[in-house]
Amino acid sequence: MYEFLLATAVAAERDALQRHADGLTVIVTGAGPAAAATGAAWVLASEPYKLAVSVGIGGGFAPRAPLGSVVVSTRVVAADLGADSPEGFLPIEELGFAPHVEQPDEPWAERIGTALGEAGLHVVTGAVLTVATVTGTAERTAELLARHPDAAAEGMEGYGVATAATMAELPFVEIRAISNVVGPRDRESWRIGEAMDVLATVGETLAALQAPGVA
Numbered sequence: 001m002y003e004f005l006l007a008t009a010v011a012a013e014r015d016a017l018q019r020h021a022d023g024l025t026v027i028v029t030g031a032g033p034a035a036a037a038t039g040a041a042w043v044l045a046s047e048p049y050k051l052a053v054s055v056g057i058g059g060g061f062a063p064r065a066p067l068g069s070v071v072v073s074t075r076v077v078a079a080d081l082g083a084d085s086p087e088g089f090l091p092i093e094e095l096g097f098a099p100h101v102e103q104p105d106e107p108w109a110e111r112i113g114t115a116l117g118e119a120g121l122h123v124v125t126g127a128v129l130t131v132a133t134v135t136g137t138a139e140r141t142a143e144l145l146a147r148h149p150d151a152a153a154e155g156m157e158g159y160g161v162a163t164a165a166t167m168a169e170l171p172f173v174e175i176r177a178i179s180n181v182v183g184p185r186d187r188e189s190w191r192i193g194e195a196m197d198v199l200a201t202v203g204e205t206l207a208a209l210q211a212p213g214v215a
């Protein structure tokens, strides 16, 4: 039995997670929910794991999740899956054809959040929104927060990995190291290096947690 399967979008995230950690299985899927779902499903179909983790850098909703914090998901949402209309966005759930996707596993999320806090990270819990387009305006940020007041972070892969984990009947958690504030696009303000350092601590912590007999 393998332990955790970690799915990242890019190689730099994988390298950060493995910086101080031996024995962590990390796949690089490419960015976006489709690549993440396909990559995770491919691996989960042939190898047994006990937990699937979507992990990487992400945008934080202010003031809940500041730069340098790490968000552990309580909920994953496909925030732009639905239909546009003159009355505004209609979520897939309201349209009545949402796929069944299991939510993050509460006991695992709690255990991981506690361990990350003990490792010295600023841990925030809340919903993590999965989007196909990175938010880049104040209007879009306000719209997302109005629909999801519990939103703490935004990424592009979580819902995809959750879909694959659901099909494999595996528990799932999403973790986002906050590299930028969700809002008007300002590339200069992104703190990717710092978020990668946070991911290094996340990798160390997950490696310790997955050790046989620990959890």
Ligand SMILES: O=C(O)c1cccc(C(=O)CC[C@H]2O[C@@H](n3cnc4c(=O)[nH]cnc43)[C@H](O)[C@@H]2O)c1
Pocket: 009, 010, 031, 032, 056, 057, 058, 059, 060, 131, 133, 134, 135, 154, 155, 156, 157, 179, 180, 181, 182, 187
């Ligand atoms: O625009 C750029 O110059 C740029 C440079 C580096 C990375 C990006 C990304 O858009 C990375 C997307 C990648 O990282 C996650 N991510 C990070 N922040 C956010 C966000 O605010 N909203 C959504 N996704 C974010 C995402 O999961 C992707 O894998 C751009």
